[in-house]
Amino acid sequence: MVVFVAFLAFLGYGFDRFYLGGGSAPFPIGSVFALGIGSVSALSSYYAGDRAVLLSTGAIPTERAIAAASEEDRLKLRQLENVVDEMSIAAGLPRPKVYVIPDADPNAFATGRDPDHASVAVTKGLLDALNREELQAVVAHELSHVRNLDIRLMTVIAAMVGAAALIADWTGRGLLRSESGGSSRGRDRGKNSDGLGIILLVIWLAAVVVAPLIGQALAMMVSRRREYLADASGAELTRNPLALARALTKIDAAESPTAAIKRGTAHLCIADPLGRVIGLHEGKWANLMASHPPMKNRIAALNEMGFQ
Amino acid sequence: MIILILLGIVVAVVVWAIATYNRLIGLRNQVLNGWRQIDVQLKRRHDLIPNLVNTVRGAMEFERDTLTQVMEARARAVSATGPADAGRKEGELSQALGRLFAVAENYPTLKANENVKMLQEELTSTENKVGFARQFYNDISTRFNTSQQTFPSNIFASMLGFKPAELFEVTDAAERQVPAVDLSMRK
Numbered sequence: 001m002v003v004f005v006a007f008l009a010f011l012g013y014g015f016d017r018f019y020l021g022g023g024s025a026p027f028p029i030g031s032v033f034a035l036g037i038g039s040v041s042a043l044s045s046y047y048a049g050d051r052a053v054l055l056s057t058g059a060i061p062t063e064r065a066i067a068a069a070s071e072e073d074r075l076k077l078r079q080l081e082n083v084v085d086e087m088s089i090a091a092g093l094p095r096p097k098v099y100v101i102p103d104a105d106p107n108a109f110a111t112g113r114d115p116d117h118a119s120v121a122v123t124k125g126l127l128d129a130l131n132r133e134e135l136q137a138v139v140a141h142e143l144s145h146v147r148n149l150d151i152r153l154m155t156v157i158a159a160m161v162g163a164a165a166l167i168a169d170w171t172g173r174g175l176l177r178s179e180s181g182g183s184s185r186g187r188d189r190g191k192n193s194d195g196l197g198i199i200l201l202v203i204w205l206a207a208v209v210v211a212p213l214i215g216q217a218l219a220m221m222v223s224r225r226r227e228y229l230a231d232a233s234g235a236e237l238t239r240n241p242l243a244l245a246r247a248l249t250k251i252d253a254a255e256s257p258t259a260a261i262k263r264g265t266a267h268l269c270i271a272d273p274l275g276r277v278i279g280l281h282e283g284k285w286a287n288l289m290a291s292h293p294p295m296k297n298r299i300a301a302l303n304e305m306g307f308q
Numbered sequence: 309m310i311i312l313i314l315l316g317i318v319v320a321v322v323v324w325a326i327a328t329y330n331r332l333i334g335l336r337n338q339v340l341n342g343w344r345q346i347d348v349q350l351k352r353r354h355d356l357i358p359n360l361v362n363t364v365r366g367a368m369e370f371e372r373d374t375l376t377q378v379m380e381a382r383a384r385a386v387s388a389t390g391p392a393d394a395g396r397k398e399g400e401l402s403q404a405l406g407r408l409f410a411v412a413e414n415y416p417t418l419k420a421n422e423n424v425k426m427l428q429e430e431l432t433s434t435e436n437k438v439g440f441a442r443q444f445y446n447d448i449s450t451r452f453n454t455s456q457q458t459f460p461s462n463i464f465a466s467m468l469g470f471k472p473a474e475l476f477e478v479t480d481a482a483e484r485q486v487p488a489v490d491l492s493m494r495k
Contacts, residue, residue: 071422074426075422075425075426075429078426078429078430079429079433082429082430082432082433082436083433085433085437086433086436086437086440087440089345089349089437089440089441089444090440090443090444091444092338092342092444092447092448132432136436237440239443
């Protein structure tokens with residue numbers, strides 16, 4: 001998180017110094033401006049995002065699903081509602097809205113801007129694959145995302161990634177324009193500066209080029225850490241880390257990606273809905289861009305909790 | 309100059325005191341709420357049991373004793389007075405229910421009955437909710453107690469008459485030895 005802010009400040013500082021020509025200002029006006037635009041887009045997703053996500057996944061409220069379900073499914077759905085009740089009691093949170101997604105792949109996610117406006121959605125595949133104890137563990141994991149305010153955190157981070165991308169975009173356009181239009185203020189700056197300034201310029205240009213990539217990588221780093229945290233605090237709620245470990249093993253064993261869940265919500269799911277393949281090879285690069293830590297490491301961490 | 313510094317220190321202490329007081333009050337209310345949550349769940353369990361007994365009565369004609377025991381345990385739990393007494397009687401009720409479900413295993417028609425399954429799920433969930441409500445109460449009470457007893461808020465907490473909350477414990481030594489009854493419907 002701190003790294004993130006520093007990175008953004010550096011981008012903005014360079015932007016001001018080399019592009020706007022306001023090197024004397026100690027305040028990164030460029031990044032503040034970009035952050036402002038990024039925040040507006042993030043805010044709109046903050047307030048309406050949960051509805052958009054639920055709509056795009058085709059999630060159905062359990063009350064409605066129960067009315068249409070067969071006898072056996074009705075029991076499963078009622079069990080889901082009960083388990084969510086139990087876990088919100090254990091966490092001391094208001095009961096979130098519960099949804100079920102008609103998708104055969106086992107997965108689950110939480111969304112909403114704060115504990116008072118939270119929703120938990122679970123796929124039909126998850127209900128079929130897990131027993132009561134394991135379902136409880138998964139719901140505890142999702143409620144931990146709600147309790148730890150991960151939804152809010154990821155919204156803020158999305159704003160910063162957006163801002164970094166914006167600065168990179170503006171700079172790219174600016175450089176192109178100055179190429180055709182002759183000398184620009186930014187270039188003069190660069191020429192007139194001392195050696196240190198040139199080095200800074202080079203580093204900054206390099207940073208701008210990779211900014212969108214680094215932004216994503218940093219965001220995913222935060223996301224992965226929150227996954228471990230949600231695993232741990234979920235286990236604290238159920239006092240049963242082994243049930244979550246078993247649930248993760250079962251979820252991991254299911255091969256197909258979750259078709260109903262798009263990239264935007266990946267960081268709130270219990271398992272990465274897209275990159276199952278990434279989880280398989282554990283190279284440094286694969287890990288860098290994954291929204292979730294390797295399943296093996298998560299299960300190992302939970303088992304350690306259980307056996308201590 | 310010195311007066312200004314002293315004034316600054318006083319203001320800082322006052323702000324800190326207000327913040328600590330508000331935090332303790334917030335925690336105390338959460339503790340009270342946690343305690344009531346346990347009662348709410350126990351009440352829900354009492355309401356569910358007559359339903360269950362009526363549903364299974366027809367099929368379990370020969371198990372009058374078990375059913376009566378459950379109803380009697382329920383009546384005793386409903387009329388319990390005080391936390392310690394209630395704790396013991398609720399424990400007995402849990403055991404009576406456990407016996408009922410163990411006996412019900414012998415009746416295949418009963419096990420296949422959707423109504424019974426649903427009721428069993430509701431009861432399992434209620435048992436869990438009672439357990440988790442107690443767990444939450446203990447968690448939040450521990451936090452309340454810790455923030456009262458750690459330095460520097462301990463000086464202040466006792467001055468304002470904050471008392472540590474009592475944790476929920478298994479009061480009966482016998483109950484501690486009884487293995488947990490598994491009501492979940494694992495296949």
